[in-house]
Amino acid sequence: MSKCEQCIVREFSSLKALNKEELLKIADCKSSYTIKKGEAIFSEGENVNGIFCIKDGVCKLSKLSTNGNDQIVKLITKGELLGQRSMISDEPVNLTAIALEDMEVCFIPKAEIMGFFNENNKFSMDIMKAICGDLKEADDHLVNMAQKPVKQRLAETLIYLYDSFGIDTDNSLNIKLSREEIAGMVGTATESCIRLLSDFKKSGHIELSGKKIIITDISKLKRL
Amino acid sequence: MSKCEQCIVREFSSLKALNKEELLKIADCKSSYTIKKGEAIFSEGENVNGIFCIKDGVCKLSKLSTNGNDQIVKLITKGELLGQRSMISDEPVNLTAIALEDMEVCFIPKAEIMGFFNENNKFSMDIMKAICGDLKEADDHLVNMAQKPVKQRLAETLIYLYDSFGIDTDNSLNIKLSREEIAGMVGTATESCIRLLSDFKKSGHIELSGKKIIITDISKLKRL
DNA sequence: GATAAAATATGATAATTGTCATACTATTCA
DNA sequence: TGAATAGTATGACAATTATCATATTTTATC
Numbered sequence: 001m002s003k004c005e006q007c008i009v010r011e012f013s014s015l016k017a018l019n020k021e022e023l024l025k026i027a028d029c030k031s032s033y034t035i036k037k038g039e040a041i042f043s044e045g046e047n048v049n050g051i052f053c054i055k056d057g058v059c060k061l062s063k064l065s066t067n068g069n070d071q072i073v074k075l076i077t078k079g080e081l082l083g084q085r086s087m088i089s090d091e092p093v094n095l096t097a098i099a100l101e102d103m104e105v106c107f108i109p110k111a112e113i114m115g116f117f118n119e120n121n122k123f124s125m126d127i128m129k130a131i132c133g134d135l136k137e138a139d140d141h142l143v144n145m146a147q148k149p150v151k152q153r154l155a156e157t158l159i160y161l162y163d164s165f166g167i168d169t170d171n172s173l174n175i176k177l178s179r180e181e182i183a184g185m186v187g188t189a190t191e192s193c194i195r196l197l198s199d200f201k202k203s204g205h206i207e208l209s210g211k212k213i214i215i216t217d218i219s220k221l222k223r224l
Numbered sequence: 225m226s227k228c229e230q231c232i233v234r235e236f237s238s239l240k241a242l243n244k245e246e247l248l249k250i251a252d253c254k255s256s257y258t259i260k261k262g263e264a265i266f267s268e269g270e271n272v273n274g275i276f277c278i279k280d281g282v283c284k285l286s287k288l289s290t291n292g293n294d295q296i297v298k299l300i301t302k303g304e305l306l307g308q309r310s311m312i313s314d315e316p317v318n319l320t321a322i323a324l325e326d327m328e329v330c331f332i333p334k335a336e337i338m339g340f341f342n343e344n345n346k347f348s349m350d351i352m353k354a355i356c357g358d359l360k361e362a363d364d365h366l367v368n369m370a371q372k373p374v375k376q377r378l379a380e381t382l383i384y385l386y387d388s389f390g391i392d393t394d395n396s397l398n399i400k401l402s403r404e405e406i407a408g409m410v411g412t413a414t415e416s417c418i419r420l421l422s423d424f425k426k427s428g429h430i431e432l433s434g435k436k437i438i439i440t441d442i443s444k445l446k447r448l
Numbered sequence: 449g450a451t452a453a454a455a456t457a458t459g460a461t462a463a464t465t466g467t468c469a470t471a472c473t474a475t476t477c478a
Numbered sequence: 479t480g481a482a483t484a485g486t487a488t489g490a491c492a493a494t495t496a497t498c499a500t501a502t503t504t505t506a507t508c
Binding site for chain 2: 467468473
């Protein structure tokens, strides 16, 4: 049983508002899991009854549309929490979380969290603000999906990946996504996504070598 | 100064969690406004510093996309609250609220609400749940926008209007929206919206007489 | 390392959607 | 009332995007 007190990622989420005593309580009731790439942490419709704290790795939050396509709503990474909305609404989760790389996560039961929620004002306020941030993000995202053409959405997705995950030593985006997954973020067909990436390559905005994507001119992408 | 205690719409929002004493406090510090059709309650980027309680009327919550189009994110009606997210995030509002009909609204300053928020657990929990509901709705909406074709989105918008606002004595939808506004909800060009409405008319799904829309076969719309 | 399977790429084509022009209708207001 | 204006409707066309077919490349597996 590792100690939450010494867990660094805690500093990046609402859990930073918890005191020593509360962290000890969590360490006592949490369970740690290793999730392999491609495995689900939870699936749409499941009752989760707690939240996950992402200790390491990245996952995608997606939802199956009635047309059979998976739309990726959001990527969640080290330090973030998962399942807060569902816990507070007291409802099954609305999205599916699947690991994009091997992950380390801790599960904290709802009862424990809700206890802190009622007693630690800073903590509940922090959780609320995080959810409010998600709501604003979702509204903005919605407007983009409804109003911007695929090319622009793809460009903005690449910029988002660059800003959020940075680049590797070879200058390629430091997150591994298949073309199908990128298409799932953009909200388009996989072939359309591939085609536009080829276009971006031809116009010198990016370089492609295998799965790797190198953004050579981010200002060009921003100006699309 | 009207009494919040006797205001019926309060029962439809988180304000129902407030006790007599708290309602008296609100009645004391609130201000009431009449908003004429077409006027803004607030605009994107403004600092609002409180919440609005909709006593009567309907408004649209929209956001201007960089392409110059207004995307309508949500309609808000009698009994609902406005500006909760912004208040909790302590940020300017993210959306513009414009009256679709003459409205009666009350403004309650942030300081007052935040006071109850810290003391009345049921109240803060209710507000949270409302915001969590908005987040779920926004995620679902986003997936629809990204994955469904315009025709299906229009059909679902009409069904939503039917379910939320019902029909008038002449069977027409009990909410007045211009074609441009319907297009703004669907996320398409006004002409495309008009054209598809004509198609729906030709195939006997709806009837159009002037601005009025009558859904003649809702099951057909649902099956699109 | 050879082969199968999966992922990526590209062409051809169709379907969807947007844009611009123009006509028609309803509403406003002098 | 009648002109002006805004809103609705439709045609013609262009641009965008999806779909299906088929290479080509990469990855996985034995």
